[in-house]
Amino acid sequence: MGKKFKHYNHETDKQNPVFDTGMIFSDCKVFREAVCEYCLLSGKEVTFTRNEKYKLKAVCKAVSCPWQIYVAWKNPTDRSLVAKYYNPNHNCVRVFQNTQAPSKWLTEKFLPRIQSNPTMPPQSIVNAASSEFKVGISRMKAYRAKADALRMIEGSIAEQYAMLWDYCHELEDKNPGSTTKIQCEFVDGEAVFKRLYICLEPLKKGFKMNCRSFIGLDACHLNGVYGGQLLTAVGIDPNNETWVLAYAVVEMETRESWTWFIDLLAKDVDIYQDSKGQANYHNARDDQVLVDEKDPVDEGQDEQLASSNIKWDLSSIPCTHGIAAIHYKGGKAVEDYVHSYYSKDSYMALYNNLTVPINGSQLWEKTNQPAIKPPAYTRQPGRPRKVRIKGAEEGIDRSGKKGWEDKECK
């Protein structure tokens, strides 16, 4: 039996290539990449003195350094290479400005960072390559690596836009009753993405049954290649935390895009306009019941209560004056005046509405709709806002309390 030689696995061994005599490389390309990776990680510069597809020899660039590796075809039929000779010893010192980094290697290393920040300046790539990998590169090389990375990212994003119909179908299939809406523009007979609205059935149902009747709306910039903005609608759960209700991707935060979003949302949560033009809940849980329930308090305290009614109405929790009045009156406990929204049962019931996860994209049913092209819109000019615009209630008041801290009722 012959000696079993170790195979060089490019995917796993490239993190830290270790060579050995007798090691097998699947082809000359893999060997070149392995040597390149070794150079950049170990801080050495090597050069190929033989560079043919059947015979390659790499030696250390430093004068009189003995490091070298020689590989040749094991047999011409399968084209794999075997390391015939390897001397792992260097007597040279580390090179701090390794100029051998190829553009492809740079692209691979910086792809995740460019994906999360497509506007990363080439100079940042130069700096990061120098500090993290001890590799000196020119700005032009960094620029080319970035351009390659963006092409790769945009290519994969275009494929994802093409899958939107199938994605929405899968969402509705796994969560029946959900609303998904894709709006496209037609350019030269091709569908180009404009807007996407998603309201999942479990979130919608939970909101209608167990959330307080408040809807918070907000928007934020999307930092991807195509930009755009994300609009969201959230409710408040019984623990006073946010409950995501619906979300949409739109070209820009405008009156038109908000109107489109709110019209769809209103249909989903059964808000309709009455004859007076006021918005109402269709299947209202009659929040007014609460106001009637606190009626038993004496006439005398009514005046006192009236002043804090607004807050009590909004939160459905009695304020300090209310509690004093309830104790004065006696009979019922304070908890009886707190709305059942806040009960544990209501909280448990809300989170019983589980969103069913969807399958991986390879298992999605094909709807065979024409593929959607990525949007025509690009990032908005100027720097996107990083700090959220604070609500009127969120400032710091004179007593030093932040807006969300409990304010005394007046």
Ligand SMILES: [Zn+2]
């Ligand atoms: Zn050396």
